Each structure stands twice: as structure tokens, then as C-alpha cells.
Amino acid sequence: MLLSPPDVGPLEESYLLRALRSGWVAPIGPDIDAFEQEIAERVGTRHAVALSSGTAGLHLAMVALGIQRGDAVVVPTLTFVATANAVTYTGAEPVFVDCLPDTGNLDPELLDRTLRKLSASGRRVAAVLPVDMFGSCADYDRILPICAAAGVPVIEDAAEALGASHEGRPAGSFGRAGVLSFNGNKIITTSGGGMLVSDDDILVERCRYLATQARQPVPHYEHTETGYNYRLSNLLAAVGRAQLRRLDAMMARRRAHRSRYAEVFGATAGVRILGSGDQAANCWLTSIVVDPEVSGWRSADLAAHLAAAGIETRPVWKPMHLQPVFADADAVLNGVAERLFATGLTLPSGSGMSTEQADRVCAEIDDFLHDGPRHDAKAGFPRARPSHVGGTADGRATSL
Structure with a gap:
């Protein structure tokens, strides 16, 4: 899917x-x-x-x-x-x-x-x-x-x-x-x-x-x-x-998918939907953000589970300041984009996704939440680099 x-x-x-x-x-x-x-x-x-x-x-x-x-x-x-x-x-x-x-x-x-x-x-x-x-x-x-x-x-x-x-x-x-x-x-x-x-x-x-x-x-x-x-x-x-x-009908379908995901993750600590507070969004794609120290699992764990079931997911955009082609560009950073990239996951969101297909995705997510991999939070999870302003990806000062 x-x-x-x-x-x-x-x-x-x-x-x-x-x-x-x-x-x-x-x-x-x-x-x-x-x-x-x-x-x-x-x-x-x-x-x-x-x-x-x-x-x-x-x-x-x-x-x-x-x-x-x-x-x-x-x-x-x-x-x-x-x-x-x-x-x-x-x-x-x-x-x-x-x-x-x-x-x-x-x-x-x-x-x-x-x-x-x-x-x-x-x-x-x-x-x-x-x-x-x-x-x-x-x-x-x-x-x-x-x-x-x-x-x-x-x-x-x-x-x-x-x-x-x-x-x-x-x-x-x-x-x-x-x-x-x-x-x-x-x-x-x-x-x-x-x-x-x-x-x-x-x-x-x-x-x-x-x-x-x-x-x-x-x-x-x-x-x-x-x-x-x-x-x-x-x-x-x-x-x-x-x-x-x-367009309006297709937006309604995407909004319905986002609502389904909100229900699926509603009782899961450490998971939120990116942009969920914007009622005027078109809900083009629905992405979740996972705090692994609270949830006990990483976004990558859910991605692997869904991939095994033939369901495509994708990380949130990799920030431009981390892209090799822009390694020398100036950047003014607070660490948020890196954290979203490290902890975000975009779920199937297409307007053509049928109710049956949406049911299957949500069922796989339910299975994962109940039976999926768990990690000891004390063992640690990958973290984004500390927040910094006016630095490049590795923390060096920029010309700004």
C-alpha cells in the first residue's frame, strides 16, 4: 500500500x-x-x-x-x-x-x-x-x-x-x-x-x-x-x-484518515500528530511524532512493522541543512527540524485509500501497539543534536 x-x-x-x-x-x-x-x-x-x-x-x-x-x-x-x-x-x-x-x-x-x-x-x-x-x-x-x-x-x-x-x-x-x-x-x-x-x-x-x-x-x-x-x-x-x-471530496477523505489515526494513537503516550491543531489544513499527508522515551518504541520500529505488512511509510523531510549538497549553507537552527526528522513518520494518507485499506493499516498499527517491539528507555534512543541558533549542522558558527 x-x-x-x-x-x-x-x-x-x-x-x-x-x-x-x-x-x-x-x-x-x-x-x-x-x-x-x-x-x-x-x-x-x-x-x-x-x-x-x-x-x-x-x-x-x-x-x-x-x-x-x-x-x-x-x-x-x-x-x-x-x-x-x-x-x-x-x-x-x-x-x-x-x-x-x-x-x-x-x-x-x-x-x-x-x-x-x-x-x-x-x-x-x-x-x-x-x-x-x-x-x-x-x-x-x-x-x-x-x-x-x-x-x-x-x-x-x-x-x-x-x-x-x-x-x-x-x-x-x-x-x-x-x-x-x-x-x-x-x-x-x-x-x-x-x-x-x-x-x-x-x-x-x-x-x-x-x-x-x-x-x-x-x-x-x-x-x-x-x-x-x-x-x-x-x-x-x-x-x-x-x-x-x-478536490473537496478528496480532502474530506484525507481528513477522515487523519481522524482515524488520531483515534488509533489517542491512548498512546508519547505520540502526537504533526499539525493536528490546524482545522483548516488539507491533511495532504498525516505524520506522527514519537517520543521514544515515553512511548517505549521508535518511529523506525513502527515503520519496519508496517513495511513487513507491505505498507509504505516515510520519515518526515530530512532538513536541508543536513543534506550534503547544502553542507556549506548558512542555517539558523533551534533543533526542532532535526528532532522531527529523527522521530517523525508519515503514514498512508491518499484520498484513494479505501475504507478496507484504512482498516488494514489501523489494524496493523493496533497489532504493533499491543505486541510490537519495546525498548528499555534507560538504554537510550537516538536523539537530535542539542538546540543551537546560528550554527551549521555540526554546530560550527555561521557567517550570520
Whole structure:
């Protein structure tokens, strides 16, 4: 049983066949236009640009904002690598900031401290890229004023959060631009794809232009600058339109799975669900956090038990400051991301998971809780490194 496989069926098939039979198979056509309009309406922005991936959207937003080599861009350390990779595409340098323990989202206090230190050091901070972790929006009530006071634009990485909201405002609508992902495991999918959403007319037109190889509006192929092949195809947009019609129902299924897990672990000391207090989350993935000294077992023990039953799980994202590719990057840390990585486990959460499949997962978890491996807490468990601020993964001082 997979973690979050694509949930597609007859509706998607009908939309795709209709688009195929219309002859619009290139990265242009009526389904692209309609999909962009429908996403913009759902997110509450004036514009949307359909793209080949969420990563492409992050890259384009940064290029359109003039981010360039040597700039600093603040990125949560707890995220998928695409967020940080997109920064490096521009030649800028990611500065990683740690997270809050309850949601795994960017810590506003550390963000404020980081922006002040970077400004005092004379470095140009070109953007902040908050990530809406596992479908729970970051604390924009605190983040946006901090960034505004520092004069730094926000690009919201809402790749995991379509359908979620914060204080009644939809994910993707915060900052100068928001970016969604329609990868195969996301809340909705176009097989592969993404969307940039924004109210900024100039930024959107710039991104749309760059996404089509920066072609000049003349009859022949004329290019005055480097562009990118980043547009989504009309066929995939058709799949996305069908998925969007089912979004609320698919979110309801994922929320039901999270509620089941909450019941299963409800009487288990030392286990909590990451982001469980956010009622406006889309519940894209459900992750538990295990305190082994209280529970008597580790998240890895449960993962091994479920794997033996053919059930896929995954650790929470490995922090970017621990990734070899970013070993030399600056980081402002409090130890939370490392602890979540060491103690977190993501459980099957897909909207296509049937009631019978969910029953089987929960039954296996019950079996583990009653009969699974136990460890003497006094023998010790792996711990994250002690909290530290302004250091690299091994505790060395950074340039901050």
C-alpha cells in the first residue's frame, strides 16, 4: 500500500479524452485557459500560470523578482529539496531557518532574527520562501509583517497545501506569488505540473513570457533573453480540471484518515500528530511524532512493522541543512527540524485509500501497539543534536 498514490478515475478519463479528441495536445489550448481561471478562483488571486512543475513556478517567481547570484533567500530547513534547489537555479544562496514543533512550519521568531542579522551583515535578502508543511499553512499573520518591515518579498511555497487556508484566506494567496504542485502524490495531480498564482500583473506576465522560452511577439522566432520550457500541456490541464472538481471530496477523505489515526494513537503516550491543531489544513499527508522515551518504541520500529505488512511509510523531510549538497549553507537552527526528522513518520494518507485499506493499516498499527517491539528507555534512543541558533549542522558558527 503506497503513501499517497494518484487518485484518478472515470471523470479524469472523460476530461482527458475530450481534450485529446479536440486536437489541443500542445502546451496551449482551452483546457489550459480554463484550468488557470479555475485555480485562480479557488485560490482567490487574479492570475494563474499553468507550469510543468511547482519547482518551475518557484524558479520563475524568483527570476521575475530579479533575484540573482549572491543574493540571500530564506528557506525553511524542513522542506522538500525543490524549494532550496530553485533558489540555486538563480545563483542565489539559501539561508535555512528552523521550524515550529507543532506544525513543522517556519519559525517566525527565528525568521525575524535571521533577517535582522543578514541586514546587519550587509547581505541583500532577496526573498523569503515559507513552505506550507504537509498542507498546513505557515503563520502568515506573523511572517508577512516581519518580511514587510524588512522590505523583503514573500514567495509562498504552497506545493502541499491547495485547499488549505489560514484565517479564512486560501493557501497560495499570500505574498507576491504563490506556487502549487500537481505532482503525482499531491492533493490533486496532473501527473506532473504546477501553477504560479498572484495578484501582481507585471510579475505574472513576466513569468508567462519566460515560461514559453521568452519568445518575442513577432511572426518568426525572436529571443532577446534566455527563457524556459516550463508550460503545462493542454492534456494535463484537462486532467487537472477534473481533479479540481473532486478536490473537496478528496480532502474530506484525507481528513477522515487523519481522524482515524488520531483515534488509533489517542491512548498512546508519547505520540502526537504533526499539525493536528490546524482545522483548516488539507491533511495532504498525516505524520506522527514519537517520543521514544515515553512511548517505549521508535518511529523506525513502527515503520519496519508496517513495511513487513507491505505498507509504505516515510520519515518526515530530512532538513536541508543536513543534506550534503547544502553542507556549506548558512542555517539558523533551534533543533526542532532535526528532532522531527529523527522521530517523525508519515503514514498512508491518499484520498484513494479505501475504507478496507484504512482498516488494514489501523489494524496493523493496533497489532504493533499491543505486541510490537519495546525498548528499555534507560538504554537510550537516538536523539537530535542539542538546540543551537546560528550554527551549521555540526554546530560550527555561521557567517550570520
